[in-house]
Amino acid sequence: MQKLVLIRHGESFWNKENRFTGWEDVDLSEEGCQQAHRAGQLLRKHGFTFDIGFTSVLKRSIKTMHFVLEELDQLWIPVQKSWRLNERFYGALQGLNKDEITAKYGEEQVHKWRRDPHEHPPAITTDDPRFPGHYLRYNDLTYRELPLTENLSETMTRALPFWHEVIVPAMRQNQKVIIAAHGNSLRALVQYIDNLRDEEVSQLDIPTAQPWVYELDDRLDKIRHYYLD
Numbered sequence: 001m002q003k004l005v006l007i008r009h010g011e012s013f014w015n016k017e018n019r020f021t022g023w024e025d026v027d028l029s030e031e032g033c034q035q036a037h038r039a040g041q042l043l044r045k046h047g048f049t050f051d052i053g054f055t056s057v058l059k060r061s062i063k064t065m066h067f068v069l070e071e072l073d074q075l076w077i078p079v080q081k082s083w084r085l086n087e088r089f090y091g092a093l094q095g096l097n098k099d100e101i102t103a104k105y106g107e108e109q110v111h112k113w114r115r116d117p118h119e120h121p122p123a124i125t126t127d128d129p130r131f132p133g134h135y136l137r138y139n140d141l142t143y144r145e146l147p148l149t150e151n152l153s154e155t156m157t158r159a160l161p162f163w164h165e166v167i168v169p170a171m172r173q174n175q176k177v178i179i180a181a182h183g184n185s186l187r188a189l190v191q192y193i194d195n196l197r198d199e200e201v202s203q204l205d206i207p208t209a210q211p212w213v214y215e216l217d218d219r220l221d222k223i224r225h226y227y228l229d
C-alpha cells in the first residue's frame, strides 16, 4: 500500500481578496504561510515523510511545499516543478473580483465559468500582459500549449501527461510523493484518480492547505482517501 498526499496551496492574497487568480503569480498571505506550516506540522504528527515533491511553477504552491517540508525537516528532498500543475488559466477573468463579476454577469454564468468542465472563461489576446508567452518561465512551452483561456477539461488534459509520465513512475519505484498544487489542477487529478463524473467534480471544493491522503494499492488504484486532521 502506498500513500500519496495532495495539498492545495495556503491562502493567497487574491484568495483573500476574492479575485480570480489562474496563472497570476500571487504570493501567500500571512494566513496562507501559517496554514502551510500547520499542514506540515500535521503531517509530522502523523509520521509522514516523503521522497519527492511536485509543485506548479507558481510561488503559492512552491512556498506551500517549502513550508510543509520545513516542518518535516525534509527541505533536502527533490522537488520538481511543472507548469502542468498550474492553476487553471482563467483568461480575461484573471485579476477580477468574483463578486463584481457575479453582479455583472449573474450567478449562473459565473458558476459555469468556475465549475462547468466545458465552459471557457473569456479569452485574453497575446498582447495582454497576462499572456504567459511574455514570461521566461514558460519559454519551454510550444505556442499551442500557451493558453488564452482554459476550461476545466483542458486543465485536466494538460495535467495528466505529468501524472502519467512523471508522478506515476515515481510511485511505481515506491517513492513517497507529495503534490502541492491548486484548486483546479488538483480537482483534475482527483477526477482522474477517483474516476468522477463531471457533475461530481463540479461539486468538489478543495480547501487551502489541508493535506488530502490517498491510500493506493499496488496497481495504484484507490483504496480510500481522507483529509488529515
Ligand SMILES: O=C(O)[C@@H](CO)OP(=O)(O)O
Pocket: 015, 019, 020, 021, 022, 087, 088, 090, 114, 183, 184
Ligand atoms: O481564482 C482561481 O484561480 C481559482 C482558485 O482560487 O478560483 P475558483 O475556485 O473560482 O476556480
